[in-house]
Amino acid sequence: MATGSGQDSPTINDVARRADVSVATVSRALRGLPNVAPSTRARVVEAAATLEYVIDPTASRLAGGRSHTVGLVVPMLGQWFHSQIFTGVEGVVGAAGYDVLPFTMSGPGGVARFIDSPPFRKRVDGLVVADAPLGNEQFEVVMAAGVTTVTLGVLVDGVAGLAVDNTAAARLAVGHLTGLGHTRIALIGGVDDDPFRFSVPVDRFRGYQEALKAAELTYDPELAVPGNFSLDGGAEAMHRLLALSDPPTAVFACSDEMAIGAMQVARDAGVRVPEEMSIIGIDDHDVSEYVGLTTIRQDVVGQGERAATLLLEQLGPDAPAPTHEIHPIRLVVRRTTGAPAPHTGKRG
Amino acid sequence: MATGSGQDSPTINDVARRADVSVATVSRALRGLPNVAPSTRARVVEAAATLEYVIDPTASRLAGGRSHTVGLVVPMLGQWFHSQIFTGVEGVVGAAGYDVLPFTMSGPGGVARFIDSPPFRKRVDGLVVADAPLGNEQFEVVMAAGVTTVTLGVLVDGVAGLAVDNTAAARLAVGHLTGLGHTRIALIGGVDDDPFRFSVPVDRFRGYQEALKAAELTYDPELAVPGNFSLDGGAEAMHRLLALSDPPTAVFACSDEMAIGAMQVARDAGVRVPEEMSIIGIDDHDVSEYVGLTTIRQDVVGQGERAATLLLEQLGPDAPAPTHEIHPIRLVVRRTTGAPAPHTGKRG
DNA sequence: CCTCGGCATGCAAGCGCTTGCAGTCGAGGC
DNA sequence: GCCTCGACTGCAAGCGCTTGCATGCCGAGG
Missing domain, CATH: 3.40.50.2300 (Response regulator)
Structure with missing residues (x-):
C-alpha cells in the first residue's frame, strides 16, 4: 500500500539469511569494518549483490545517528553563483557518499524564518553555509543547532570557512x-x-x-x-x-x-x-x-569543492581546528572597460 | 560524541511526559490527525513549543514508511535551465513540507551509473525527472525502482509529465x-x-x-x-x-x-x-x-512548479490518472533577428 | 439501571539498521 | 592437559517515531 514503493526490496535480514550470517555481520561486512573474516565478507558482498540489496539510509541513520547528508544553505539556488557552488559541493561530498540537501532562504519569511526554525535541524551531519546574508548574531543561532558548519563567502569567528578578499x-x-x-x-x-x-x-x-x-x-x-x-x-x-x-x-x-x-x-x-x-x-x-x-x-565551483572538502574534514575522526581560507581573485580585462572619453560632457 | 549534534534535543517522549499523555497521542496531535480532543491537542502543542521539540524526520520516516522527500533528477544543476526548475519545484513541495533532494547525472559514469544503481532508491517518495536524457528503455529502469514519478521536458507513456511542444x-x-x-x-x-x-x-x-x-x-x-x-x-x-x-x-x-x-x-x-x-x-x-x-x-520556473504540483497529486490519497500536459511557448522578438542582407537590393 | 456505540487515549509491536557485549573456537603458553 | 588470548561472530537492545488494536469513558437508547 505504501505510495511510491514497488515490491518489497530486500532488507539486511534477507542478506544475512542468504549469506548465512547474522545481520550484525552483514552490517559490518558491507561497511568495511574490521574484524570480519575475508571469506565471510566475500560471501556477504555476493549475497547483497545477487539480491540487489540497497541499504536503507533511513534505518541506518536512525540507528547510527548520522545522516550522511550535508546541507547547503544558499539564498536561492536559481542564481548562477549559488548553482555553481552546489555543483562544487555536490561533486565532492557525493563522491564521499553523502547526499546534499539544499536549503534556500527565499520565499515568505526568508531569512527570518530561517533563523526562527532552522529547517536543517535533525537532517544533516554538516552544513555549508554559502553566501548567506547572516550577521554574526544570526550565525550564533544557526550554530546553536549544533551542526558542524563551514562557511563560504563569509568568514565567521570560530567557524571554518573560506572566502575571497x-x-x-x-x-x-x-x-x-x-x-x-x-x-x-x-x-x-x-x-x-x-x-x-x-x-x-x-x-x-x-x-x-x-x-x-x-x-x-x-x-x-x-x-x-x-x-x-x-x-x-x-x-x-x-x-x-x-x-x-x-x-x-x-x-x-x-x-x-x-x-x-x-x-x-x-x-x-x-x-x-x-x-x-x-x-x-x-x-x-x-x-x-x-x-x-x-x-x-x-573560481566559484572550486570554492564549493573546497568548502565541501573542509566540511568533510570537520566531520571526520580527527577534525582539524577550524581555519579560514582566502581564495584568489584575478582581474580579467575584456571589452567593457577603457579610458574615459577625452572630453567629459554630453553623450551623443 | 556524535559529530554534528549538540545537546540532546527533546524527543517525542519528553513532549508526552510534559503534556501528560502518551507518545501516540503526541504523534497524532502534532500531525493534526482526527480523534484528538481539542484540549489535549492544545496541551501537546504547547508542550512541544516550550520544549522546542522538532520531530526527527528519520525516525518518522522509518516508522511511517514515507520520507517526505522528493527527488529532482536533472542533468546538472549548474545549468540555468535546471536551477530554475529546482526553484519552481522547491517552492511548491517545500510549502507542502517536503524536502527536495537533487540528483545530477554529471560526473563519472553519468547517465549509465544513474541507470545501474539509481541513487534515489530508498530515499524519496516521489521524483521529478527533468530534462533527463533518457530514452524510454532507460526510463523503464528508473520506474522499476517503483517511485512515483513526474517528468518535465520529456513525455513518457504511462508517466505523468509536462513539456512544451x-x-x-x-x-x-x-x-x-x-x-x-x-x-x-x-x-x-x-x-x-x-x-x-x-x-x-x-x-x-x-x-x-x-x-x-x-x-x-x-x-x-x-x-x-x-x-x-x-x-x-x-x-x-x-x-x-x-x-x-x-x-x-x-x-x-x-x-x-x-x-x-x-x-x-x-x-x-x-x-x-x-x-x-x-x-x-x-x-x-x-x-x-x-x-x-x-x-x-x-516559463521554466512555472513548469517546475507545475511538475511539483502534479507529483504532489500523485503522492496524495486519491491520485488522478497520470496525464500529459503541454505548456505554452511564445515568440519574443528582440534585436538579434532581422531580414537577411540585401543581396538583391531589398533594404539598406 | 444496563447495554451499546463512539470517541479519545494508551499499549506495544514494529520500521531496518548499528553496536556494546558476550560467546565460540583454535592456537600458543605454562 | 588446562588456561589465556585474540579473532570472529552472534545476541539483543535500542534509535524515535507510527499505527493497529485494546481499553476506558460517556451519553443515549432499551
Missing part, C-alpha cells in the same frame, strides 16, 4: 578604472536596507572607497546605488545613474549579473560601452566571456 | 526566420552522439525541418551542427558555420545559451548581428533580455 577585489576593480583615468566612478552594490549587515557588499563598498582614496578621488554618495545582485537590479541602478546631472564615466558592479543588466541599459540609452561608459563586474559569470565583460574572476 | 517551438523559431526572408538557416542542436535518443533535440530538429519544408527550402545537412546546449558548444558551432563556403544568414539555436555563445563568435568574427546574421534561441534565459536575444519563451 572582497575588499581587495573591489580595490582591484576600481583601481583598474582609476588606472584608466576615470574620475567619476559609480558603485552598484548590495541591498542598502540589509538588516543583517551582510558583509560581502559592505566589504566591497569599503574597497571601492579605498580605491577612490588611493587615487585621490572623493567619494560621492550619489554614485553609490543598490543593485540587489540581480540583472534587474543592475538595470535599475544604471537608470538611476544615467539620470544624474553629472553621470559617471565608469561603473563598478558588485556582481557580473548586475553589470550585465547595467550594461544593457546604458547601451539602450545610446551610451556606448566602453567608449562612453566603462563597466566592470565581479564573479566571471559564464556569460561574461560572451558579452565581453571585464570582471574580477573567482 | 518542442517541434512546434522549433517551427515557430525557424518560421520567424523564413518569414523574414532567410533561405540559408542553420541549426545548432543537441549532442549528435546521444546514445539515448533524448527526444528534446530530436523534436526540435524535426520542427526545424518541417519549417524549412513549409517555406519550400531544402534541408542542407551541412547547416545542422551540434552545440551541446552550452555556451561553449554554441560558440564552437558558430565557428564551424562561419567556416563554411556558403555560411548561413540565420541561425536557430536550440537553447539561449548556445545562441549567446554563437552570437559572440559571430560578432568577434566581424559578422554583424542581426544585419548579417540573425540568431534566435529557445528558453528566454535570464540574460537573453539583456543581450537582446530573440527567442522562444517558455
